[in-house]
Amino acid sequence: MKKLSLRTRVLTGTIAATALAAGTFGAVSANAATPAAAPAAAVAKADAENKNTMESTHLTIEAATKAAQATLDAAEKENQRVSVAVVDRNGNTLVTLRGDGAGPQSYEAAQKKAYTAVSWNAPTSELAKRLANAPTLKDIPGTLFLGGGAPLTAKGAPIAGIGVAGAPSGDLDEKFAQAGVATLGK
Numbered sequence: 001m002k003k004l005s006l007r008t009r010v011l012t013g014t015i016a017a018t019a020l021a022a023g024t025f026g027a028v029s030a031n032a033a034t035p036a037a038a039p040a041a042a043v044a045k046a047d048a049e050n051k052n053t054m055e056s057t058h059l060t061i062e063a064a065t066k067a068a069q070a071t072l073d074a075a076e077k078e079n080q081r082v083s084v085a086v087v088d089r090n091g092n093t094l095v096t097l098r099g100d101g102a103g104p105q106s107y108e109a110a111q112k113k114a115y116t117a118v119s120w121n122a123p124t125s126e127l128a129k130r131l132a133n134a135p136t137l138k139d140i141p142g143t144l145f146l147g148g149g150a151p152l153t154a155k156g157a158p159i160a161g162i163g164v165a166g167a168p169s170g171d172l173d174e175k176f177a178q179a180g181v182a183t184l185g186k
Helices: 006-050 061-077 106-120 124-130 135-139 170-184
Strands: 083-088 093-098 149-154 157-165
Touching: 061 083, 061 093, 061 157, 061 170, 083 106, 083 170, 093 106, 106 124, 106 149, 106 157, 106 170, 124 149, 124 170, 149 170, 157 170
Parallel strands: none
Antiparallel strands: 083 093, 083 157, 149 157
16 A cells, blocks of 8 residues: 655645535524524413413613602702612612712612512502511511612512612602602603
């Protein structure tokens, strides 16, 4: 058997490797593109027929910012130093504003009030009244059952919560939170 030169062996190996890579790439590309379309359509059809999914409404960051600013403006008109928090349906903070001179505790309290309002789809002043019959509600992490939280709803379902803290009373905090809710209703 005749021994091939180094140049011939390198050239033959390169051609073989290129052909193998092109074939593998083509097969992978063809396999990756084709089956993806069929399952997506099947899942969409199954979800529509079986009601496995649902659409939900979410507050935009622009709307959350508008509501937070309107809330802070309402408090400032009455010379109140507050913090405002807007959370989404899942309790994730979208916007927080700490007004000039607001106490250090108000930031966290506003977030907890917003979370509490959206979690139960009710103003926190109403929820605070429920503590007489269910005192362990206050033990749920992340909640605060004091006036100052108001839910935002769409089609009857909660989509966000606004929490305010720092005014001398929960009634005032809640009044300001409702001003933010009202702004989005306009």
